[in-house]
Amino acid sequence: MRCEHRRFVRGSVAAIGLLLLVPFAAFGQASYPMLMSIKPIAATVGQASEHTIASRYTMYGAYQVLVSGEGVKGEVIPSELSAEEAAKKAVEQLKVRFHVAPDALPGVRDVRVVAPLGVSTVGQLVIGTGPVASEGSNNDTIDKATVVQIPATICGVVEKAEDVDFYKFHATAGQALTFHVRAGRLQDKIHDLQQHCDPILMLRNAAGVTIAANDNYFRADPIIAHKFDQEGDYVLEIRDVRYQGNQYWEYAIEVSPQPFVENVFPLAVARNSTTDVRGAGFLLSDKPLSVQLPADAPLGEHWLVAKVDDRTTTPFAVEVTDLPLALEAAGDNNSAEKAQLMAVPAGVNGRMDSEGDVDYYAFEAKKGEAFSLEVISRRRNSQLDSHLRLLNEKGAQLQLSDDLKIGKRNFSDSWLENWVAPADGKYFIEIRDVHLRGGDRFPYFLTVTRSLPYFELYLDTDKTQIPRGSSSVLFCRVERKGGFTGPVDLSVEGLPPGVTATCGRIQVGAKSLDAIIVLEADDDAEFGTSLLKVTGTAVHEQADGTKLELTAVGRPYQETYQPGGGRGHWPVETHFAAVTDNGDIRRVTVSTQEIKLEQGSSQKIEVTIDRSPEFKANVTLDMLYRHLASSFGDSLPPGVTLDEKQAKTLLAGSATTGFVTVKAAADAPPVENHISVVMAHVSLNFVMKTTYSSPPIKISVVKKEGK
Ligand SMILES: [Ca+2]
Ligand SMILES: [Ca+2]
Ligand SMILES: [Ca+2]
Ligand SMILES: [Ca+2]
Incomplete structure (x- = not known):
């Protein structure tokens, strides 16, 4: 049902209330840069353009701009600093240049800036096909509308409460255009932009009469498609539907004559094939779109464009699969009586053709066989909110799935995972829209496969900052599927020069979910950044004794902060590690890096922090990665906890020493050299913190003597 999931942490308001009593000096000074906006927020295919990036926390000394995907490069434009910026090393506006290749795929890219204090959070850049037109200084009324030439990508900001922006353009008789707004969606990955824009778009004629309007199409963002009967001047009006505003609420309105493809049918295509698909969207003809995939196309989501009559479509997504395909x-x-029989494994491309449509499929199973049924629809921009039921031959419901969760995010697609047939027979699958909607915008891909053991790995977060001469920690969490219960060993590739890694193991058992990687930078490591690839490997022993080797690449989450101070996560494509300048804490040292705990025993770890000379704010120690009332990662082995009473974790003022105590339960499972860490957190504001870490601590648990 929900494609968005916002969690409000209970008790967070009270926590903030308490923190408000803390004087401002209690906050740390040094943080990686947090990108807030890029102005203008769009660049054009085949062109180079200058932009201004705004950040929270300094980008002083920024030396690199990273852009996701192929075909877009970024660079810092050197500029003179003001005396104040130079003295405080405070640079929160940075000029950059983007170079977009002629064959770069339009769409949204992730942008980061790398500075001596680290690799930044993710910013967003729209790549459009039309020239960029920017908002004029006062376009708040229709008579002061900014004049633009179309096609264009219009860039502006809903910068203050009650801001309304007007743009005037000329259209010819018979001209057909789409007006596609990106605003709210551009804010999902912004680290700390808690309130999102909810734009509404109106198209008016020269007399000011509204001829089309749209509020929410792509979630909160609108789109209008319009064919102009008469030549003349027209006006676009955009504002927040609630009349709210924010200096960082950038928007891009792509005004384009291109065929706009929202989704396609069939949705799933094979590698090394050419497939004719039908597009659903705007300004499309009846002609099919040709989708060509090379033999080495990666499985899963794949974005591309197609040509129709010499016109190039907007980019659209297909699902690339190796499964045998049915239509x-x-x-x-x-009805079940008219169900289409499916082979297993296979995937079927279907569509809810009209309102009230329900589709039935059937497959044969033997008792004890395990199957997974998955619907891919909304994840590839279908409007279908799937509702999936599994029935037996008598029509009784065995399983139901409306929405699914992958990692930390919910999707409105459906998934029945690892279902075991209770008896030999024929089983029926019923798929429909949860609200019984249908039409050409409702394609789906339904797969039926035999369940196999596997796991997925998630990285929290999307960046690891390693101060030179110090260390830093990266948390990895596993999701085990299909009956896999074993341990997972982590490894990492792509370390920056001068950095070494100690990789942990996610221990056996359903409750062991986390392991860490500790990265240590030499004293003289050069500033630099690199893309990290974290891999988990495991061996699964099957019922017949044969061994199956399993691997998964860790998928990074960017952390975001939410209204109320809760910590949210948004998937991003990259995890970067950066060697950084020393921050508020130069080093965290511990009294021991090797601990042997007998079951039921405990051990104290003394901790010393090396503060930078000016840094006198509070520091808190922990071995769990916690925020408010939630725990996001545990570096300790199973059965080992922190003895919160035997600890001094608050290092107030200029204090430099504290301690923690680790305690093994009487039944803690024996484990050898589990990689743990002590973190030192420095608050940046009421909710955010910077984390420093000790070198790795190896914890072993041994059986109590005589047991
Ligand atoms: Ca504005
Ligand atoms: Ca809206
Ligand atoms: Ca049907
Ligand atoms: Ca659903």
Whole structure:
């Protein structure tokens, strides 16, 4: 049902209330840069353009601009600093240049800036096909509308409460255009932009009469498609639907004559194939779109454009699969009696053709066989909010899935994972829209496969800052599927020069979810950044004794902060490690890096922090990665906890020493050299913190003597 999931942490308001009593000096000074906006927020295919990046926390000394995907490069434009900026090393506006290749795929890219204090959070850049037109200084009324030439990508900001922006353009008779707004969606990955823009778009004629309007199409963002009957001047009006504003609420309105493809049918295509698909969207003809995939196309989501009559479409997504493909048969499949029989494994491309449509499929199973049924629809921009049921031959419901969760995010697609057939027979799958909607915008891909053991790995977060001469920690969490219960060993590739890694193991058992990687930078390591690839490997022993080797690449989450101070996560494509300048804490040292705990025993770890000379704010120690009332990662082995009473974790003022105590439960499972760490947190503001870490601590748990 929900494609968005916002969690409000209970008790967070009270926590902030207490923190408000702390004087401002209690905050740390040094943080990686947090990108807030890019102005203008769009660049054009085949062109180079200058932009201003705004950040929280300094980008002083910024030396690199990173852009995701192929075909877009970024660079810092050197500029003279004001005396104040130079004295305080405070640079929160940075000029950059983007170079977009002629064959770069339009769409949204992740942008980061690298500075001596670290690699930044993610900013967003729209790549459009039309020239960029920027908002004029006062375009708040229709008579002061900014004049733009179309096609264009119009860039502006809903910068203050009650801001309304007007743009005037000329259209010819018979001209057909889409007006596609990106605003709210551009804010999902912004680290700390808690309130999002909810834009509404209106198209008016020269007399000011509204001829089209849209509020929410792509979640909160609108789109209008319009064919102009008469030549003349027209006006676009954009504002927040609630009349709210924010200096960082950048928007891009792509005004384009291109065929706009929202989704395609069939949705899933094979590698090394050419497939004719039908596009659904705006300004499309009846002609099919040709989708060509090379043999080495990665599986899963794949974005591309197609050509129709010399016109290039907007980018659209297909699902790339290696499964044998079937197509929903024409005619009535609206009941179990008329179900289409599927082979296993296979995937079927179907569509909810009209309102009230229900599709039935069937497959044969033997008792004890395990299957997974998955619907891919909304994840590839179908409007279908799938509702999936599994029925037996008598029509009784065995399983139901409406929405699914992958990692930390919910999707409105459906998934029945690792279902075991209770008896030999024929089983029926029923798929429909949860609200019984249908039409050409409702394609789906339904897969039926035999369940196999596997796991997925998630990285918290998307960047690891390693101060030179010090260390830093990266948390990894596993999700085990298909009956896999074993341990997972971590490894990492792509370390910056001068950095070494100690990789942990996610221990055996359903409750062991986390392991860490500790990265240590030499004293003389050069500033630099690199893309990290974290891999987990495991061996699964099957019922017949044969061994299956499993691997998964860790998928990074960017952390975001939410109204109320809760910590959210948004998936991003990259995890960067950066060697950074020393921050508020130069080093965290511990009294021991090797601990042997007998079951039921405990041990104290003394901790010393080396503060930078000016740094006198509070520091807190922990071995769990916690925020408010939630724990996001545990560096300790199973059965080992912190003895919160035997600890001094608050290092107030200029204090430099504290301690923690680790305690093994009487039944803690024996473990050898589990990689743990002590973190030192420095608050940056009421909710955010910077984390420093000790070198790795190896904890072993041994059986109590005589047991
Ligand atoms: Ca404005
Ligand atoms: Ca809206
Ligand atoms: Ca049907
Ligand atoms: Ca659903």
